[in-house]
Amino acid sequence: MANLIPPRFKVVIDYERCRKCKRCVINCGFGVYSFADRVIPDHKKCVSCQRCVAFCPEEAITIIENPNVFRPNSYWTMEDRINIMKQASSSGMLLTGMGNDRPYKNYFDHLLIDACQVTNPSIDPLREPMELTTYLGKKPDAVKVKVENGKVKLDTQIAPQIKLDTPIIFSPMSYGSISLNAHKALARAAKECGILMNTGEGGLHKELYPYKDWIIVQVASGRFGVNQEYLDHSAVVEIKIGQGAKPGIGGHLPGEKVNREVSETRMIPEGTDALSPAPHHDIYSIEDLAQLIYALKEATHYEKPVSVKIAAVHNVAAIASGIARAGADIIYIDGFRGGTGAAPTVIRDHIGIPIELAIAAVDDRLRAEGIRNSVSIVAAGGIRHSGDVAKAIALGADAVAIGTAALIAMGCHVCQMCHTGNCSWGIATQRPELTQRLDPDWAAQQLINLVKSWSLELKEILGALGLNAIESLRGSRERLRGIGLTDTELAILGVKHAGR
Amino acid sequence: MDRTFERIPSGCAISGIMSVTGKRISGEKIIASISLMHDRSNGLGGGFAAYGIYPEFADHYAFHLMYQSERGRTLTEEFLNKHFIIERGEPIPTRPVATITDPPLLWRYFLKVPEERLYKNHEPMDERDYVVEKVMYINDNIPDSYVASSGKNMGAFKGVGYPEDIGRFFRLEEYEGYLWTAHGRFPTNTPGWWGGAHPFTLLDWSVVHNGEISSYGINKRYLEMFGYKCTLMTDTEVVAYAVDLLHRRHDLPLEIVAKVLAAPFWKDIEKMEEEDRKLYTALRQVYGSALLNGPFSIIVANSKVMMGLNDRIKLRPMVWGRRGDFYYMASEESAIYEIEPALDEVHVSKGGEPVIVRLKEGE
Numbered sequence: 001m002a003n004l005i006p007p008r009f010k011v012v013i014d015y016e017r018c019r020k021c022k023r024c025v026i027n028c029g030f031g032v033y034s035f036a037d038r039v040i041p042d043h044k045k046c047v048s049c050q051r052c053v054a055f056c057p058e059e060a061i062t063i064i065e066n067p068n069v070f071r072p073n074s075y076w077t078m079e080d081r082i083n084i085m086k087q088a089s090s091s092g093m094l095l096t097g098m099g100n101d102r103p104y105k106n107y108f109d110h111l112l113i114d115a116c117q118v119t120n121p122s123i124d125p126l127r128e129p130m131e132l133t134t135y136l137g138k139k140p141d142a143v144k145v146k147v148e149n150g151k152v153k154l155d156t157q158i159a160p161q162i163k164l165d166t167p168i169i170f171s172p173m174s175y176g177s178i179s180l181n182a183h184k185a186l187a188r189a190a191k192e193c194g195i196l197m198n199t200g201e202g203g204l205h206k207e208l209y210p211y212k213d214w215i216i217v218q219v220a221s222g223r224f225g226v227n228q229e230y231l232d233h234s235a236v237v238e239i240k241i242g243q244g245a246k247p248g249i250g251g252h253l254p255g256e257k258v259n260r261e262v263s264e265t266r267m268i269p270e271g272t273d274a275l276s277p278a279p280h281h282d283i284y285s286i287e288d289l290a291q292l293i294y295a296l297k298e299a300t301h302y303e304k305p306v307s308v309k310i311a312a313v314h315n316v317a318a319i320a321s322g323i324a325r326a327g328a329d330i331i332y333i334d335g336f337r338g339g340t341g342a343a344p345t346v347i348r349d350h351i352g353i354p355i356e357l358a359i360a361a362v363d364d365r366l367r368a369e370g371i372r373n374s375v376s377i378v379a380a381g382g383i384r385h386s387g388d389v390a391k392a393i394a395l396g397a398d399a400v401a402i403g404t405a406a407l408i409a410m411g412c413h414v415c416q417m418c419h420t421g422n423c424s425w426g427i428a429t430q431r432p433e434l435t436q437r438l439d440p441d442w443a444a445q446q447l448i449n450l451v452k453s454w455s456l457e458l459k460e461i462l463g464a465l466g467l468n469a470i471e472s473l474r475g476s477r478e479r480l481r482g483i484g485l486t487d488t489e490l491a492i493l494g495v496k497h498a499g500r
Numbered sequence: 501m502d503r504t505f506e507r508i509p510s511g512c513a514i515s516g517i518m519s520v521t522g523k524r525i526s527g528e529k530i531i532a533s534i535s536l537m538h539d540r541s542n543g544l545g546g547g548f549a550a551y552g553i554y555p556e557f558a559d560h561y562a563f564h565l566m567y568q569s570e571r572g573r574t575l576t577e578e579f580l581n582k583h584f585i586i587e588r589g590e591p592i593p594t595r596p597v598a599t600i601t602d603p604p605l606l607w608r609y610f611l612k613v614p615e616e617r618l619y620k621n622h623e624p625m626d627e628r629d630y631v632v633e634k635v636m637y638i639n640d641n642i643p644d645s646y647v648a649s650s651g652k653n654m655g656a657f658k659g660v661g662y663p664e665d666i667g668r669f670f671r672l673e674e675y676e677g678y679l680w681t682a683h684g685r686f687p688t689n690t691p692g693w694w695g696g697a698h699p700f701t702l703l704d705w706s707v708v709h710n711g712e713i714s715s716y717g718i719n720k721r722y723l724e725m726f727g728y729k730c731t732l733m734t735d736t737e738v739v740a741y742a743v744d745l746l747h748r749r750h751d752l753p754l755e756i757v758a759k760v761l762a763a764p765f766w767k768d769i770e771k772m773e774e775e776d777r778k779l780y781t782a783l784r785q786v787y788g789s790a791l792l793n794g795p796f797s798i799i800v801a802n803s804k805v806m807m808g809l810n811d812r813i814k815l816r817p818m819v820w821g822r823r824g825d826f827y828y829m830a831s832e833e834s835a836i837y838e839i840e841p842a843l844d845e846v847h848v849s850k851g852g853e854p855v856i857v858r859l860k861e862g863e
Contacts, residue, residue, distance in 0.1 A: 119688040120712040120794045121815060128813055133766045139786045142750040145779065152756055154779040161785060370725045373786065466714040466795075468813065469763070471788030478717025 005085045007043035008078075010066045011052075017060035024052040024061060029424035029434050030417070049415035051424035083345065094345040097418030097428065099245050099337045099382060099404060102349050107356035107489070108388045112498055114479040116466040123468050125459035131469040132455055134399050136236070136376040137161035137305040138329040159329060160305050162235055164399055165194030166455040167470055168389060170447075171334075171380050171403030172218055172240065172309070174202025176253045176262045176274060177341030177418065178407075179435040182427050185410060185443035187211035192444070193451040198401070199225075201240055201251060201276055203265040209233050216307065219296065221250060222276030224266040228299065236330065237296045238307040239289070241280070244338025244355070244381040246347045247311030251276040253341075257421050257430045290326035297327070305329035305376075312336060312358035312381065313351075317365035324366060324375040331375050332401065333358050337382025339404040341428060342419030355381040356395060360493045363396025363475055372475075386457035395493065396475045409450040410443040512710035513537035513663075513684040514818075516799040516829040517839070518806040520860050523825070524552050527672025527680060529839045534682035535664035536838045537831060540710075543599070544692025545685025546666035547658025549699040549706035550677040551803050554653050560587055560610035561631055564648040564655050565638075566694050567605035572644030579642060583634055584611040592657075597669045600661045604694050608655065628703055628748065632727075635702065639731045646695040646732070651704025654803060658683075658697035666697075678859070679806055681799050683708035687734075695732050700740040704802045707743070709736040710831055711816045714794025722789035736798075742790050743800055754807055758854035760787040762812045797849075799829050804859045814851030821846035827857040 015038060025033040032045045033052070046063060053061050069078050083094055116122040123130070138159040146155040170186050183205060186197040191214045198216040199208075203225020208215065217234035219226050231237055242248065253262075253274035263270035283289050293306050300306075307330035308323045310316070320331050335355025340348065359379045366372040379397035383389060383405060392400050408414065411425040418428035426437030462468065465479055473479065481498040482490045490497055515533040519525070530548060554562050563580070567573040580586055592606040618625045635647045649656035654677075657670040663684040667673075683698035699706040713719060713735035720730045720738055726749070728741040739761070746757045760783055764772075769780045784791075795815030800807045808829040810818050819833045821843040828836040833846065849855050 116714070120714045123813070129765050129767065131766055135785045137785075141786075143752065143782050143786050144750075145752060145756060147753070151775075152753060152779065153775060154782050156782060158782050158785060367721060367725050372725060466712075467793045469788070469791055469793060471784070472715035472718060472791055472793035474718060475721055475789065476715060476717035478720070 003044070004089065005044070005082055006069050007046065007066050008069065008082070009046040009048045010043050010064050011041035011046050012062045012064060013039055013041065014060040014062075017058040019058055021057060023055050023057065027051045027055045027424060029422035029429065029431070030420070047415040047417045048413075049417065049424050050413045095342050095419045096345040096348055096416055097340065097342055097420075098414055098416040099339040100348050100352075101416070104354070107354050107485075107493065108382075108384075108391050110483055110485050110489075111356070111391050111493070111495065112481050112483055113387070113390060113394070113461060113465070114481070115464040120466040122466050123463040125456075125463040128463075129468060130459040130462055132166040132458060134164045134167040134470060135161040136164065136330050136378070136398060138375060139373045141373055160303055162196065162305055163194070164196065166451060166458070167393060167399035168451055168454060169195050169216070169378065169399060169401045170197040170406050171338075171401040172198035172200035172216070172238070172243075173403055173407075174200030174218075174224075174251075174253070174341070175205055175265055176202040176257055176430070178428050179426060179430060179438060180205055180207070180261065181435055181438040181440045182407075182410060182443065183208060184440035185438070185447060186406065187215060188440065188444035189447035189451065190214040192448050195451065196235060198238065202253075202262070203267065204230050204233055205261065205265045218309075219292075220276045221278070221280040222274060224268065224274060224276065227267075231296070231300050234304065236305050236307055237300060238309055238330075238332065239292060239296070240309045241283070241289075242278075242309065242311035242313075242334070243340060244311050244334030244336050244352055245340035246343040247313050247336075247352045248278050249343065249347050250278040254421070259430050262430060286322045286326050289323065293327045307332050307378070309334065311338070312353045312355055314353060316353070316358045317361040320362040321365050321369055321371070324371050328375055330378060331362070332378040332380065333362060335379070335381025338380055339407070340418070355379050355392070357492055359392060359395045359397050360477075364494060386454040386461065389454060390458060390461045390473065391480065393470065393473050394476055394480050396477075398474060405450070406447060409446045410438065411446075512686050513540035513831045513835070514682065514708045514710050514797060514799050514829070515831070515835050516679075516681040516708070516801065516806050516808070518679040518801075518827045518857050518859075519825055520827065520857060521825045522552065522678045522859060524676035524678050525680075527667060527675050527677070530680035530682045531664050531667035531672060533828075533830060533835045533839045534667075534684055535662075536835045537684055538662060538664070540686065540831060541662055541684030542686045543662050544660060544687050545658070545683070545697035546661055546663030547656060547683050547685075547697045547699055547708070548663070548667060548670070548672060549649070549654065549656050549681045549701065549708070549801060550672070550675055551654040551679035551704070551801065552677040553655055553675040554610070557587065557610040558653045560612055561650055561652055562655050563609045563611055563650050564592065564657070565607045565609065566646045566648050567607065568644035570605070572642060573605055573607065575642050576638055576645040579634075579638065580609060580611065583617065584609075585614055586611055593671050593674070594669050595671055597661070597665050599665045600659065600669045603659060603669070631703060632744070636727065636729045640729045648695070649699075649701040649706070651701065651706075652803065654704050654706070656699050656701045656706060658699065659694045660692050660697065679801055679803075681706060681708050681801050681806070688712070691733070693733075696734045698736055700732065700734075700737045702740045702744050703748070705740050705743055706801050707736055707739045707798055709739060709796055709798045711796035711798075711811065712794050713738060713792055713796060715792060718789050719792065739792065739798055739800065742792070746787070746790065754805060754856055755854060756783070758807065758809050758852075758856075759783060760790050761792045762809055762852035763791050764852065765812070797831065806857045808849055808855040810849050810851045810853070812852035818849045819846065820849055820855050829855065
């Protein structure tokens with residue numbers, strides 16, 4: 001029976017310009033091209049990752065959406081029909097990479113930031129100090145001081161804090177789901193920017209040990225790579241419960257991606273599937289979570305903050321309150337736009353809630369309970385630019401985490417095929433001939449440039465707001481206005497409508 | 501060539517006088533000082549805080565109330581009767597002033613807290629926490645009623661009008677106090693209404709402010725966690741509550757409170773000696789949400805202290821001077837010279853550096 005699924009993209013080759021250098025054949029990780037007298041594309045294999053386009057010296061390749069995939073229908077979308085055909089031919093679960101791309105309402109784009117005019121003058125960040133320094137960790141409600149010989153001294157032991165030079169960190173992306181070169185780039189950039197990268201649940205490659213002060217290590221249900229040495233080589237330890245792209249779903253790294261180095265880092269046999277189940281089998285209650293938090297604090301001598309990562313779901317505020325009370329120092333909340341290496345498509349597209357609503361709800365709840373100081377909030381899941389960063393912080397986050405944006409900085413074109421392991425850009429793959437394409441020095445510099453650009457823009461936003469410290473924006477919803485939102489949405493976000 | 505320029509009015513004026521030996525003076529001087537800065541106000545708010553004015557009721561909480569209706573008064577008096585012992589309740593004396601129109605009902609009460617009420621959930625409760633709780637309740641829940649001040653042996657006199665007119669309206673020349681602060685208001689982001697005039701007070705704290713608290717949103721949300729309710733529709737309110745939280749409840753010295761409200765920059769903290777660096781780092785980590793951002797010069801007072809404080813990049817003016825045991829603070833130097841031409845010393849206050857004047861013990 002013929003494959004019913006039509007090609008989603010068409011590769012158009014300008015044979016007048018093509019000099020038959022075969023770079024497209026070499027560069028395509030998905031095997032689109034073959035050569036027989038001239039380059040022949042197999043349109044069905046193309047994912048529009050644009051690697052061939054970028055590397056064609058003659059600019060002879062254009063990839064277009066196949067205009068004749070299906071007869072147009074605004075209810076039965078192309079994706080719906082293709083997915084039905086795939087499932088009808090395979091009887092399997094559909095997998096996808098990257099985040100939810102469905103056109104749900106995007107709350108970031110319905111929020112507008114305030115600016116100064118006459119009475120609260122704006123501040124020029126090029127001439128005045130502008131502070132983005134952010135500390136993550138549990139804070140007490142009050143500072144106690146003592147006066148000795150007329151000098152005021154600190155009399156409170158502050159729980160371990162992590163300093164960020166700018167309120168941005170790199171989201172968890174495991175070694176296995178992305179390449180070692182990508183991990184190296186993230187670690188180098190984190191150090192240079194004074195921020196943090198997160199290992200994800202894939203363990204920590206020994207080559208990253210020198211970056212331990214800028215690394216969050218994850219303890220997920222699979223416990224991949226977790227041992228004392230691993231915990232010791234970190235600034236923060238994070239318990240991963242959920243992730244935005246697939247709340248309630250565990251991880252699965254196919255055995256093909258588990259090469260020798262991945263197997264050593266994850267501490268699993270080479271070539272075996274790395275399965276991390278959704279439930280931690282030692283966490284079936286908040287009390288269990290509290291025990292694990294304190295076990296990790298014991299193991300790290302109470303010198304490191306412990307973070308708990310959850311996906312933004314319907315009852316996220318109450319869950320976050322429980323996590324704060326269970327002793328977490330940081331709560332990492334991942335919205336439904338969060339990316340992933342691989343997720344069931346149906347889960348990615350239909351489960352979870354937007355991070356904007358989650359931050360607002362969690363911040364409100366923790367304040368209502370008077371425990372906001374006891375935990376830092378990191379918001380993630382679809383942060384696209386510094387405007388999103390500022391809005392997330394104004395809604396109540398201490399810092400944001402960026403995953404997809406970081407990948408794009410390293411060359412990712414969001415073809416959403418991470419799960420195939422064929423990433424032509426050498427990022428989401430373990431194929432040696434592909435991973436070598438990503439130069440960690442170049443990629444680190446790209447990341448550094450991105451973080452520095454966003455930081456400059458954040459300073460400009462603060463200056464426009466007449467603020468010179470990021471903590472004055474944190475949770476300051478008075479400086480946001482909603483546009484095109486219902487009363488309920490405004491109430492959840494805790495902002496007034498524009499014009500009020 | 502025409503050398504005249506169009507003037508852009510933008511202001512607020514503040515002024516303060518304190519005798520560190522407790523010498524009481526009438527309200528005339530403070531009126532003279534603030535009225536010199538007439539053009540810094542626009543007639544939509546003026547007010548005064550006066551300390552030492554009720555020596556015969558020095559141990560009572562002096563509540564100044566503003567009522568927009570008789571019903572508000574009835575409900576509030578019912579509430580006060582239930583929660584306090586009312587030693588005396590009377591209208592605040594005023595005189596008609598042509599420019600002061602439509603004042604609310606202005607009453608004052610001298611109150612004591614019944615000892616048996618100082619329990620919450622069967623636990624003993626601090627008397628001042630009790631008073632704060634009641635002030636918040638009235639402002640938040642009783643319609644048409646606002647507490648203008650609630651301290652001992654002090655009072656706030658404020659309303660809609662130029663400050664000199666408000667001073668005459670309240671007959672301030674008939675009072676004697678050792679510490680006076682004043683405010684002329686030029687509101688730009690909230691309406692001119694009687695409760696919104698400065699000073700803002702809580703217990704015997706009072707705050708007058710020139711500027712705009714750009715961090716109001718987070719300051720308000722932070723203070724709400726500790727039970728403070730910001731109901732008066734203006735940014736200065738948060739300063740009074742923040743000082744109460746940090747100094748009275750968290751027991752931080754006033755110098756340190758100033759370093760929370762106008763925190764040193766991280767670059768300066770990094771240069772400090774280790775012990776100071778630890779202290780100031782902890783203060784910013786824990787109290788970041790209490791940082792007052794945006795332009796401000798404020799005079800914060802209580803019955804023992806007057807503190808002048810500027811924002812950390814000095815976006816608003818403030819000058820202080822001394823003559824003998826009298827200290828003066830004002831938005832403009834001329835407002836001090838107007839009432840004390842022969843100062844022993846005069847200084848421009850620095851951004852983020854508090855000027856603290858204390859009542860001498862035993863005086």
